[in-house]
Amino acid sequence: MPATNQDRNTPHKGGELIVAPVAAGVSIPAGTIVCASATGFATPGVTATTLAYLGMADANVDNSAGADGAVSVPVRRGRAFKWANDAGDPVTQASLGRACYIVDNQTVAKTNGGNTRSQAGTVVALDADGVWVI
Template sequence: MTALAADKRLEYTEGVELAFPIDDGDVIYGGAFVCVNAAGYAVPGSDTAGLIFQGVSIHHVDNSLGQDGDQMVVLRRRGLIKATLGHTISQANVGDSVFLVDDQTVDLVANVTNAIFCGVIAGFIAANQAWIDIEPAIRQADVATHIADTSAAHAASAISVADAGAFTAETTVEGALQELYGKAPLPVADPGNGQALPANRSAAVSLTTGATGQTRTLAAPATAGLMLTLCLGVDGGGDCVVTVAAPINQTGNNTITLGDAGDTVVLTSVVIGAAKAWRLVVNDGCSLTTAG
């Protein structure tokens, strides 16, 4: 095609009503909710995966003996449609989205399987009847594959990352969030006497001891770039001795003893050669020793 060099006649439609070719073997009744299937042919509305709602039929068309497209059905694609609900609703449901149950019934998302979006409750009539504004569904037909999957279509795993600065190798928001959360030093509960401290994420752990001495262990870090803060938050009388899988400094110390409330040590994870290791960043009051 080439650009216009002269005026052309404008052809348009308001889009309130539009004809659709009907799928082979189908009958569409007047007043039915109608969808298109994967091939683009009109079929009676139903709670069936892959269908996309297109409007409400204004007349009865029988294509039961025909092939695809032998008959056309005109659909109403704008306005408020009086509809039957499959389950009881109330005035509080005004504004809620509704989804197809069959070609004359709609329901809330909790009561359907495939979530074929067909409109929004605009007005409450009775416990099982409402005015449904179908226009939002028509306008959102282009994202029907997302709307149909209410459990995951809008989840972080379905959203890609645009990373112009090359800050991450992750390709989805979910992956990037896991990476960020893993390196944010958020509070983590004390695992308790004889238990392992977190080595797969950044963390701030407030330790508690009883009247007698206690121990904790710390494995090699799972990745570089982690930050682990240990503080003796409650001193019950006994020390807390943390044994690390490998030395935390050039001296070769691998044991940290926190004896008094407020004793704090901060470790960061690095790569030395091919091995991941913890390295001491801050030591405020802790005793560092080497255990064979």
């Protein structure tokens, strides 16, 4: 389809809460980091280089006995979430406005760990007990 030079009635919807099909064999606790795997299925945050950060699980979903997409998880997006700060590679005030990286389903780190971690998002604040990421 070629580019248009006419007005276009473009469909749209809110993106703050999405529903993502869950990868086979995983359980995603509510309130934890949710990522998209390389195949596009929702999976918990872990140290891996093939994940795309989606946001926070809005419900507990168990697909440990199911196939890819057998269940779906609601994922909250577009807000800053407070994640735990990795003790071994802590996010610091100097990270404000910069990327942080996924360690596990509730923890972020300052660096990509020697190219072993996927990006979580952007640091927007730092508290004594966690890192705010959007």
